[in-house]
Amino acid sequence: MEIKIYLLQRPHIEIDGKEAFTKLNNKAFAMVLYLASKQGQAVSKEVLSEIFWPQQQEENARSNLRQNLSYIKKICTEELANLCTEEVSIISSERNVCALNENLDIKVDLIEFWANLRAGYRADDLETKTSLLQSAADAYQGSVLGGVYVRGSAAFEEWLMFEREAVNQNLVRVCKDLAAIYQKKDLTEKAITCLKKLLQMDPLLEEVHLELMKLYYQNKERAKAICQYKECVRILGEELNISPMEETRAFYQKISEEASELIFQQTALEDQKQSRLLLLPSSSPAPMEYEGIYALLESVVEDGSLVPDYLKRGLAILFPQYSDKLDGQNLPEIYLFYTIKKLLEYLGEKGKLTIQAEDAECLDSKTKQLITYLSNHLDHPNIEIIF
Structure with missing residues (x-):
């Protein structure tokens, strides 16, 4: 039986890969996570009482702590009934201290993060260093104890603040170092992933x-x-x-x-009538807003002869080369969609126009909105939309 406690993503606990202990109330769950962050260390019951019942007298706080530990043990025993023949708790309690139960096979992603980080920076060879630092970076999945709180406890909030700051500072260092390593190895995509994780944090x-x-x-x-x-x-x-x-x-x-090199495949006829293909290429797993729209129109905009002057004001919302047409006004997004529709109709007058997406499901949300808008409002005999 393996228990895994996650603190560097949505906080939760798993037993052999399945989420568990979901019945724990907020305070009990927060206490488990607090002790998990200190795996291998014992915390005095006096400290736990002050953190989790700060507004109560010492005797009442200690009584509430005992009840809370009993409650956690009851929930654990119920959930582990099929795996253990005796009462068991994820928290071990002795006379004056509490700790994560060392008799259980418990892994904590935060503890593994620190272990991989320290080992990575002590490693002698680059491959080992890279592997360990990447494992540390991979452990972070978007937050440090996100959504965890103890009402009215300034001490708990202070602990959370320092814990998050320590992780974030070290993760910034790790991601920058990994990005530099990957760039030297010409592993551009991996370097990009590291830098995007940095921006996710800050x-x-x-x-x-x-x-x-x-x-x-x-x-x-x-x-x-x-x-x-x-x-x-x-x-x-x-x-x-x-x-x-x-x-x-x-x-x-x-x-x-x-x-720039053209993203679209186009063929031109010798006469004025042309057949033009505009492709929406597949985006990355997490595309940026307007990425697909920009790709769709980039070659048209680059060829200045294809864009009438009266449409450049609307396109300036997205294409900076026309920014002098905006006159300092903030135009609504629908105006951009309307302008794109008029541009496509203009191109349709010159010849057959086909707009095709390689994988519509992978497009960013703004491009999907444009597709919906064009499907509902663009009706031209020379224009075909294929999705």
Whole structure:
């Protein structure tokens, strides 16, 4: 029987891969997680009483602690009845201290995180170091004890704050070091994954946004690089009311001005009538907003002759090369969809136009909304939409 306690994602407990102990109330569950974070250490009952019953007299707090431990043991015994022939608890309680039960095979992802991190930085060879640090990074799945609380306990909140800060600081270091290692090995996708995990923890790290832009550009994913810049601009503007630093803006200007390789397959007829194919390529597992729309129209926008002047104002919402057409106005998203519809109708007048998605299910949500909009509003004899 293996018990696994997860603190670096949605906090939960599993027994042999199946979630367990879901009947534990909030305070009992929080106590198990607290002791799990200190696996191998004993915590005095006085400390536990002060943390989990801070507003009660010492005698009442100790009484509540005893009841809570008895309650946890009862739940554990019920859930482990098919695996154990005697009463058992995930928490061991002695006269003055409590700890995670050492007689049970319990693994805690947070403890494994610290062990892999320490071993990784002590490793002599690069392969071992990379493997251990990657295991530490993989343990983090989006939060540190997310949603865990003890009402009215400042001591518990303070412990949570320091625990999260310690994990986040070390995880930033690990992800940066791994990204650097993978870049040297030309493992661009792995480096990108590490940097995206960094932004998942702290989206205000502008240097990480810039590094991601460079990796996307190096990987011939120019649309993603531009989308990453727009995300950087949005985050910094909303959270800090500032613009990106000059180095970030300069790199964005460089890639937006350079000619990109075409994402779409197009054939042109010698006469004025043309047959044009616009492809929506499959996106990454977690695509950025507008990524598909940008890919759909990039080649059309790059060819300035294909976009009438009266449509450039609406396209400026997404394409920065037309930003001088906005006149400082914030236009609604529906205006962008309407402009794209009018552009496609304009292209349809020049010849047959086919819009096709390689895998509609993998598109970002904004592109899916555009597909729905076009399906409901675009009706042109020369235009075919295939999804």
